[in-house]
Amino acid sequence: MSKSLFDRINERSLSRRSFIKWSSAVTAPVIIGGIASETKIVDKVNAAGTVKASNEQILSTCSTINCGGRCLIRAHINDGVITRLSTDIKEDTFELPQLRACIRGRGYRQFVYNPDRLKYPMKRVGKRGEGKFERISWEEAIEYIAKELTRLTDKHGPASRYSNYSTGHSGSIIGAGNMIQKIFALTGGYLGYHNSYSSAQTSTATPYTYGTTQTGNTLNTLSDSKLIILWGHNPVETRWGVTDYYVKKAKETGVKVVVIDPRQSNTAVGLADEWIPILPTTDNAMMDAMQYVIISEKLYDKNFIDKYCVGFDEENMPEGVPQGESLVGYILGDKDGVAKTPEWAEKICKVPAETIRKLAREYATNKPSALLQGWGPQRQAFGEQFVRGGTVLAAITGNVGIRGGWASGSGYISLVKTTSVPKGTNPLGNLTIPCFLWTDAIVRGTEMGEKDGVKGLPEGQETLPSNIKAIFNLAGNALINQHSDCNKTAEILRNENLAELIVVSEIFMTPSAKFADILLPSNTFMERWDIGTTWAPSQHAILSQKCIENMYESKSDYEWLTMLAKKLGIEKEFTEGKSELDWVKWSIEESRKKDPHFPTFEEFKKQGIYQVSLENNAVIAFEKQIKDPENNKFETPSGKIEIFSKALWDMNNPEEIPAIPKYVASWEGPEDPLTKKYPLQLIGWHYKRRCHSTFDNNKWLEEAGPQVMWMNERDAKQRKIKDGERVRVYNDRGEVQMPVKITNRIIPGTVAIPQGAWWSPDDKGIDQRGNINTLTSQRPSPLAKGNPQHTNLVEVRKA
């Protein structure tokens, strides 16, 4: 029943009387005087009264997060505020395609103006990892870091100091990780790292075939191919420079595109004529069988092999290797009695023998053809074999060094080169660990030597001089989220007797940030100067202009590291008198010395971008070596393409590191007896809605791509799991609970969780967000000591 008007008026006057009564009882000066000193609303300085006319400024910039696209962003700025973003608007041509933003780039405004940004320096007050922090000043933070760093260096030596792998400043000239290494170098040295979490296996293995990782062509040449095979390559989501654009252009001219992937990725849906589903970790079984078809049907390029390769058959083997070790010997089963036929492979990889046969014939007989490897399949237990297998397929079909072909392997190409800020020389020499083994180096560093991939140990020293004691994790989420086995990592980090100092700089409260002792608020790329380049086929650089001032109390890493350098008495040596903007200008001038077309600072500012037209600038890897082999040797020990690598042979570990690429049945692969307990293979993928773990907290992007696990209908039916239900995904390393998407876009026997979700363990340690690394292993690959992210066995049940 509604109240009568009279009642309501009566109530109102009562309230008013109470209100006045309260007011007159309040002792006036306290409350009234209370705010005078803190007033933030003040008389307007230019007291014109009304608003000034709109005066929009547009600045071009780019992100320096580890994104495969590196699009051009135009920030529309009004009154010091980014009010909207637009992207590349120049004419879109084949030689100079637009560098338009995808959904990630369009979400940058929410990234910069997200209310959840870290705003003030924080110091841990609870147990490490618990997430309890207290606000402190920058001066207090710097004081603490300097004191602890000095103490730990005195006690454990400079090799106890480590800058953890992080890619929040990626393709950038002023990386935070490099800059803290510069401070370390100026104060005694540090333990460095080699490899990356992206490409350890391919960067290590590719040179065993070709002597270099520079095996890519400019992407315009894809249109000259007759067939493009994208093996575990998903450029529609990762962008990969502008690979998606050029594959599309090639397809438009009639080039056939085949995608091999356990998932029917967006690339498979959008660009492929054929999708070939395959079980994870078994790529080399299929590659072996393709080679079988090519060899047994004599489809290989004999002239090319004779002229440029070693190790194909027994006739062109290096000296000192016994009979039966050549590629042909292995493929035909001379020694092990197993011919690597398509039927043999089908049982392992689940690709029908006829499909393998057909693809092998198509690839070998349609020259030129391009086999492009993504980096996903090399992030497996024996990822080196995948890399070498691809390069050998390219070599025996003569697809290397010719326009429209592709050498396969890592695929780097540097058409545009930028110059990084030098980080000086490490007084400890080139002492490095594989970046994936840093948790090992915390626990058992002093036991780690060459067999763990440690490089640069001084003469007479077998192992590292110290365990890692001080970790600087600047602009990265590999302190836990992007490293393998979150539960194990967390246990190591929680132990305050192991790593004694963890400094993290971040933009948000990420899972890694939770493990900081000192947590520093970083600004974003919109608030600082830098230069950005893109992933592998580097065809452009963008000036990452500062568009707005630092928000809250955030600083760039360079700004606060300068404060730290000052505290340590090395400011001059650290900055060399330069601000970030000065370094950008310096870098441009250095780049111009090598490339006169590199724009001046003023030109760069005006154009925003340095993009090389591909017209007349096509790069084809190994073109010189093929055209003029007398004067251009491959950079391998033999000077040829090494199908058989004597260097690998000499490692004397033929089961795990064979001298020719082979299918190695993987631990936690489909042939592992552990499948009885955990019958499903688990892989991840780079999701369009995130850049690694960046943007996981962006609500718009979550709408565009919710965090779900893909599972095949058959596997779901067996487990009575319905689409959209929450499921438990688990193995001995941990458990994840998340929603499932039932789909035929994934091969039966395999489930897939998009990588990069923020690890969110509940009080039982069960991740509630869907972080794949709750389930991944810290066991490294044999040769590169790389991360095996896509090698996991799990079971799935209804939650």
Next chain:
Amino acid sequence: MEIQNQLFTTEQNQLLSARKKLYQLLHQLLSEPISFERFIEIKEQGYIDGLIELDNSVQILYDFFYCQDIDESIQKAREDFFRLFIGPDSLPAPPWESVYRSKERALFDFPTFEVRNLYNQFGLEVRKRENLHDEADDHIVFEIEFMIALIEKTQKEEERDVIIKLLEGQKMLLSEHLSKWVPQFSLDIRNNASTSLFIGIGYLLDFFTKFDCELVDDLFVSINNC
């Protein structure tokens, strides 16, 4: 001594003064984590029990000031303040209008510019800081501070036309801004606060912005009629 503006009745003058004090109370509680000194000031001189008569929900706020263990309560309230409005974790009640009203749920959207214009119309702006990004004008504390400034101007103003403008500004802030986001904001505070201080503030803020709409409307009517 309360300010007496001749263009208003005694009761209206009293209401202006009361409104200002209540906004000041909210300002104090929302602008920084509570200190021991402030706790005592408000407890001893803020007459919180008097506000219960206005709305029962204020009982929760009252309970905070009459708790058993003062030090612990203050500490918990300080933690609440950081958790709700500052971080470092994701903010359950981000104190900016733009976050509540924009599609992007981010800062510096249209409400920032709308209130910036509104402040400018009255010759006011958020204090600028050199080499730092401007603070977002639509932070709850700034909107409240703007209201206090307009009430103070109203109390002192002798020209009727100017008073009408000042009341229009207050009405604008209430109807076009506070009432469009404070209901959800204060609900988020109530749902996520773990101390009676902030649960109480969550109720008081919501109640008072609604109540003040009526008060300003009535002031408007009377000044127009006089």
